[in-house]
Amino acid sequence: MAYTLYLSGEIHTDWRQQIKSGIAESDLDIEVLEPITDHESSDSVGERILGEEASNFWKDHKAAKINALRIQNYIQRSDIVVVKFGDKYRQWNAAFDAGTAYGLGIPLIVMHAPELTHALKEVDAAALAVTETPQQVVEILKYISQN
DSSP states (O other): OOEEEEEEEOOSSSHHHHHHHHHHHTTOOEEEEOOOOOHHHHHHHHHHHHOOOSSHHHHHHHHHHHHHHHHHHHHHHOSEEEEEOOSSSOOHHHHHHHHHHHHTTOOEEEEOOGGGTTTTHHHHHHOSEEESSHHHHHHHHHHHTOO
16 A cells, blocks of 8 residues: 655654655655755745745744745655654654644654653644654554555
8 A cells, every 4th residue: 555654743864754764664655755854955945935024933933834834745745644753853843743643643653762751741642653763663564565
C-alpha cells in the first residue's frame, strides 16, 4: 500500500534523513513531504517575495502565512503525519501541526525523548504511536505497509 508521510517538527538533527533512508532501504512505497528546514529561507520568505518590513512582527507574520500555505497543503495531502519534538528548542509549530493533523483526522505519530513525556501528554494522547527514535517510526511504517 502506498502512503504519503509528512515529517514535521525539530530541524536541528538528521531525523528526517534517517526516516527517509529507512524507507528507501526497506523499499517502502512512501512519499515523504516536509517543510522548508533552512531557517533563513523560511524566516525571510515573506520579505523576499512581498517586500521588506520595518517590524519583525510583520516580517514573521508574512513568512508564517506563506509557510502555512505549504505546511497545511502537505498535511492535508498526507496519510500519516510524524511530529518530532526536540529538547533544545520550543517547537510551537510542531504542536500546531500535530493539532492540525489530529483535527483533520490524519493519523499522528509523535517522536520525542522520554523526559518530554509529561510536557507533551496531551499531544501524545492524540497520537496513534509515541516513539523515541526514527528507527521506531520506520519499523511502524514497515509493519503497516505489509500486505
